[in-house]
Amino acid sequence: QFFTPKVLTVKIYDAAGTTVYHSQDRGLVGRVFRDNAPLTKALRGEVVFGVSELRGEEHVYERQTGFSRLLELYFPIVERGSGRVLGAYEIYSPLEPLARGVARFRLLVWGVIGAGLALFYGALSWVFRRASRTILDQKETLERTAADLRRAYGELQAAQARLVRSEQLASAGRLAAGLVHEIGNPLASLLGMVDLLGRCRGRPEEMAACRENLNRMGAEITRLKGILQGLLDYARPAEVRPAAVEVNRMVERTMVLVASHPGFRRIRCRPLLDPGTAVVVTDERRLQQVLVNVLLNAADAMADGGTLSIATGRGPAPVPEAEEARAGRPLPPGSPAVWLTVQDTGRGIPPADIGRIFEPFFTTKEPGRGAGLGLAICQALIEELGGELRVSSRPGAGTVVRILLPPDGREARDGG
Ligand SMILES: Nc1ncnc2c1ncn2[C@@H]1O[C@H](COP(=O)(O)OP(=O)(O)O)[C@@H](O)[C@H]1O
Ligand SMILES: [Mg+2]
Incomplete structure (x- = not known):
């Protein structure tokens, strides 16, 4: 309905261009208008359309309507x-x-x-x-x-x-219990010497023996004081503080x-x-806490005596052995490492147990002798230090515990 043209006028011409029909103004019938180029074209057989400017004589009626521009269409009547052209008809539609x-x-x-x-x-x-x-x-939930x-x-x-x-x-308690025993004997002999000195009358021939x-x-x-100081140092609580340590x-x-x-009385130590x-x-x-745990385990494994070898060194980290139990942060084979090896000739660890030694509360010792926390804690400690623990063992022959550390302590600082 937008485009349906409103027809204002319909005109019909004969072949000579004479108006034979005018829908609005009968007075124009019979008139011939000169210089109507579109009509001339239509009478030659063309369909012509254009915008009429309403200037010619033939537009008398259309001018009266008030529309300023009209769509003008000529159709030949054939x-x-x-194929002879008999005439043409013309349609006017207002453009507005x-x-x-x-x-x-x-x-x-x-x-x-x-919309x-x-x-x-x-x-x-x-x-x-x-x-x-x-x-x-979801963000809130997350x-x-x-x-x-974080709290957990x-x-x-x-x-x-x-x-x-x-x-x-x-472990400090275990060491202390041993020390009490151990310090008793030297104290008794010290007491004996004090008694001897007390009896010294200061005669010149006695003086050399007294001084001795x-x-x-x-x-x-001094020795006893050193042992006690060592125990105190060991048991004193402390923050993790990486520093240069002379191994x-x-x-x-x-x-x-x-x-x-x-426990070490019947053990030969080979540094x-x-x-x-x-x-x-x-x-x-x-x-040191790791080392003490490892040494106490070695002593426990050599109840009937044996040899304890403690070796230190530095060099590329070795390729792990097949049956080795490992804990801490793995040091890639070949990377620089400082190592500390504790080897005993004790009863060894059965293959069925070696995979469990780092588990908390895993122990083969009788109640009261071991809580099974030693190696579990060593694992946590060595992790803090950015190092690695490797344990290999042959039942009946002995056990080797390897402590490997990155020399520059990079991971100990980063991973805290
Ligand atoms: N050097 C070793 N020789 C033989 N067995 C060992 C050795 N070190 C550790 N083990 C075994 O690993 C177990 C766990 O050790 P650990 O975690 O120190 O706990 P605990 O010493 O209290 O038993 C020990 O009970 C023992 O069976
Ligand atoms: Mg232990």
Whole structure:
């Protein structure tokens, strides 16, 4: 209905161009209008259309209507068969209503497009809002979960710290029990020497023996003081503080600490400390706690005596052996490492057990002798130091425990 043209006038001409019909103005019938180029063309058989400017005589009626521009259409009237042009008819349509129709149609198209776009954006924003609400909900849930996990992790770390500490105190207790026993004998002999000195009358021939006794007493007291100091140092709580540690000195001090333990009385110690081992950046107290645990295990495994070899050195980390139990952070074979090896000739670990030795509470010892926490704690400690523990064993022949550390302590600092 937008484009149906309004017909204003219909005119019919004969082949000579004479008006034979005028729908509005009968007065024009019989008139011939010169210089009507479109009509001339139509009488030659063409369909002609254009916009009429309404200037000619023949537009009398159309000018009166008030329309300024008209669509003018000429159709030739052609005889069927011969193709002769018999005349033409002309139709006038005012352009304004047509333009209004087009404008209305354009408005409608834009309206539909606008409404469609609005609907589309509405739907899109609804989807986005729904999606963002879902994402926000999930983010909240995730944040809550993360907070829970952080709290649980913090509690776990605290529990582990307490466990490490209690195991440290337990092994210090075991060492102390041995020391009490061990310190008793030297104290008795010191007492004897004091008694001897008390009886000294200061005669010149006695003086050399007295001085000799005093020197021996001094040396013994220094030794006992060293052992007690070592125990105190071992049991004192401390933060993880990586520093340059002289591995050989640490081993020597630890040997003094454990050697007085009764479990070591029947054990021959063979230190093979490579002077080139030099220093490793790590936490000395933690490294020592690992070593004490390993040494006490070795002593337990050699109840009937044996040989304990402690070796140190530095070089590329060896390829792990097939049956080795491993804990901590694996050092890639060939990477630089400082190592500390404790080898015993004890009863060894059965293949069925070797995979379980790092499990908390795994023990083959009778109640009261072992809680099964030693190696589990060693695992946590060595992890903190960024190093690795490797244990291999042959039942009946003995066990080798390898402690491997990155020399620069990079991981000990990073991984804390
Ligand atoms: N050097 C070793 N020789 C033989 N067995 C060992 C040795 N070290 C560890 N084990 C075995 O591993 C188990 C777990 O050791 P550990 O975690 O230190 O706990 P615990 O010493 O309290 O039993 C021991 O009970 C023992 O069976
Ligand atoms: Mg143990």
